[in-house]
Amino acid sequence: MMTNTQPKSIIVIFGATGDLAKRKLFPSIFRLYKENKLSEDFAVVGVARRPWTNDELRSNVKKSVEKLQSENADVEKFASHFYYQPFDVTDVASYQQLNHLLSDLDKQYNVPGNRIFYLAMAPEFFGTIASNLKDEGLTSTEGWSRLVIEKPFGHNHPSAKQLNEQIRQAFNEDQIYRIDHYLGKEMVQNIEVIRFANALFEPMWNNQYISNIQITSSETLGVEDRGRYYESSGALRDMVQNHMLQMVALLAMEPPIKLTPEEIRSEKVKVLRALRKMDVTEVDDYFVRGQYGKGIVEEQEVQAYNEEQSVDPDSNTETFVSGKLMIDNFRWAGVPIYIRTGKRMKEKSTEIVVQFKDLPMNLYFNKGKNIHPNLLVIHIQPDEGITLHLNARKADSAATSTPIKLDYCNNCGDKMNTPEAYERLIYDCMRGDATNFTHWDEVSLSWEFVDTISQAWADKKADNFPNYESGSMGPKESDALLAKDGFHWWNISKNHTLED
Ligand SMILES: NC(=O)C1=CN([C@@H]2O[C@H](COP(=O)(O)OP(=O)(O)OC[C@H]3O[C@@H](n4cnc5c(N)ncnc54)[C@H](OP(=O)(O)O)[C@@H]3O)[C@@H](O)[C@H]2O)C=CC1
Numbered sequence: 001m002m003t004n005t006q007p008k009s010i011i012v013i014f015g016a017t018g019d020l021a022k023r024k025l026f027p028s029i030f031r032l033y034k035e036n037k038l039s040e041d042f043a044v045v046g047v048a049r050r051p052w053t054n055d056e057l058r059s060n061v062k063k064s065v066e067k068l069q070s071e072n073a074d075v076e077k078f079a080s081h082f083y084y085q086p087f088d089v090t091d092v093a094s095y096q097q098l099n100h101l102l103s104d105l106d107k108q109y110n111v112p113g114n115r116i117f118y119l120a121m122a123p124e125f126f127g128t129i130a131s132n133l134k135d136e137g138l139t140s141t142e143g144w145s146r147l148v149i150e151k152p153f154g155h156n157h158p159s160a161k162q163l164n165e166q167i168r169q170a171f172n173e174d175q176i177y178r179i180d181h182y183l184g185k186e187m188v189q190n191i192e193v194i195r196f197a198n199a200l201f202e203p204m205w206n207n208q209y210i211s212n213i214q215i216t217s218s219e220t221l222g223v224e225d226r227g228r229y230y231e232s233s234g235a236l237r238d239m240v241q242n243h244m245l246q247m248v249a250l251l252a253m254e255p256p257i258k259l260t261p262e263e264i265r266s267e268k269v270k271v272l273r274a275l276r277k278m279d280v281t282e283v284d285d286y287f288v289r290g291q292y293g294k295g296i297v298e299e300q301e302v303q304a305y306n307e308e309q310s311v312d313p314d315s316n317t318e319t320f321v322s323g324k325l326m327i328d329n330f331r332w333a334g335v336p337i338y339i340r341t342g343k344r345m346k347e348k349s350t351e352i353v354v355q356f357k358d359l360p361m362n363l364y365f366n367k368g369k370n371i372h373p374n375l376l377v378i379h380i381q382p383d384e385g386i387t388l389h390l391n392a393r394k395a396d397s398a399a400t401s402t403p404i405k406l407d408y409c410n411n412c413g414d415k416m417n418t419p420e421a422y423e424r425l426i427y428d429c430m431r432g433d434a435t436n437f438t439h440w441d442e443v444s445l446s447w448e449f450v451d452t453i454s455q456a457w458a459d460k461k462a463d464n465f466p467n468y469e470s471g472s473m474g475p476k477e478s479d480a481l482l483a484k485d486g487f488h489w490w491n492i493s494k495n496h497t498l499e500d
């Protein structure tokens with residue numbers, strides 16, 4: 001990994017006229033610029049089909065970063081580092097022209113041939129672009145070349161494998177940076193630190209002390225204008241195959257022997273390999289699917305999924321998934337890890353709840369109630385922090401206890417201070433740190449796990465869709481999934497207290 005804090009490179013964004021570039025990539029590069037993490041010697045080349053000019057791209061860049069403007073960053077100067085080339089991904093002449101432009105920019109900005117190719121466009125083009133970049137000599141420079149790939153990485157295991165093989169003909173595994181933006185989130189990165197830097201937790205992080213773990217990632221948004229993509233994806237491929245399983249891997253992995261990308265990945269891979277495999281006939285015992293109906297979200301009436309644009313009125317696509325994962329290894333045998341994610345739910349929130357086992361005997365019961373279990377809640381978003389739920393003496397009585405909480409909030413003072421996930425990941429890629437990107441082995445194992453579920457759901461159409469109201473926490477079957485094990489979902493309120 002490079003230790004240079006101002007790495008010099010040219011970033012080429014394929015799909016520079018698109019939504020991701022506008023909403024995430026330009027603002028993230030601007031934040032890096034503001035924080036002085038980019039050398040003045042940087043350039044960004046945007047390519048897409050539209051016949052834009054440099055000035056048109058620059059004016060779009062300025063628009064997308066205007067809210068982030070501050071005294072110490074000159075937006076005009078920032079935008080002047082952007083260049084545009086109209087591009088046809090299937091035409092070799094486009095690559096040749098791009099190669100000339102990049103060589104000129106290398107000289108102009110004194111960049112030693114370091115290139116990041118960021119593929120922010122539909123995945124069907126990923127393989128073609130990778131091959132053409134190599135064949136037309138864009139990767140043959142004196143510096144390094146890295147390929148950043150957006151999700152989805154394939155549609156299932158066979159298509160992901162095929163895509164990987166195609167890309168690997170042009171780039172080595174260590175040049176490929178597969179983005180999972182959850183790995184760029186502050187508190188997802190903090191999972192390892194919470195686990196491995198606290199003597200309090202690590203000895204208890206196993207099936208002797210933990211009764212279950214719950215990971216919830218709920219969204220209030222519906223599919224917006226992504227109906228066409230979402231119809232072929234659904235929540236399982238969109239969220240579970242990548243973000244949810246990555247969080248599971250980080251929570252369950254063994255301590256790596258060193259904090260290198262290779263060692264961390266190797267531990268994550270072992271978790272994914274230990275996930276209990278299901279037969280298609282067993283999927284209903286472990287997984288629940290849902291699709292939102294109409295309802296009220298954030299005080300607005302919203303339509304059902306099957307009324308959204310580009311969605312089949314008879315759609316079998318799930319917008320909600322909850323599941324029970326078992327990790328069949330020594331540390332986790334018998335501990336369910338429950339996950340749930342969905343669109344049009346009650347609130348936008350990602351949280352992990354680690355529920356510890358009850359003491360074998362407890363002297364201090366709440367009046368008329370059982371004692372509260374100890375919980376460690378990791379708030380991923382919108383708040384970033386941790387809350388430890390304990391029990392303490394009630395002031396007026398020596399014999400009863402009351403639940404208390406110890407709260408740490410990382411971003412409560414100023415939410416703007418936390419770097420965007422994309423900002424961290426782009427910077428990591430510039431510095432050659434692949435720790436928070438997904439290795440092919442992780443992608444492959446995740447698809448194998450998810451494919452069984454999608455096959456079961458494709459084989460058997462859901463006969464009860466839509467089965468949850470927009471603005472709720474999902475279908476009742478999701479609650480039943482935990483109830484049959486004697487658990488329930490912990491709902492955490494905005495002020496981090498537990499809701500019954
Ligand atoms: N938007 C988001 O929030 C997220 C997006 N992603 C992923 O990022 C990628 C891009 O998504 P998004 O920006 O939303 O998509 P958009 O549809 O908004 O943009 C697609 C881009 O690709 C360009 N393009 C399409 N076909 C061609 C072609 N034949 N040759 C050259 N350029 C082409 C389009 O430009 P033009 O029409 O000018 O050619 C446009 O710039 C996808 O893989 C998506 O899954 C992942 C996570 C979140």
Ligand SMILES: O=C1O[C@H](COP(=O)(O)O)[C@@H](O)[C@H](O)[C@H]1O
Pocket residue numbers: 219238239350
């Ligand atoms: O990858 C995706 O993630 C977003 C949710 O990301 P978050 O950072 O806002 O939690 C989701 O809306 C989208 O459907 C999915 O493709």
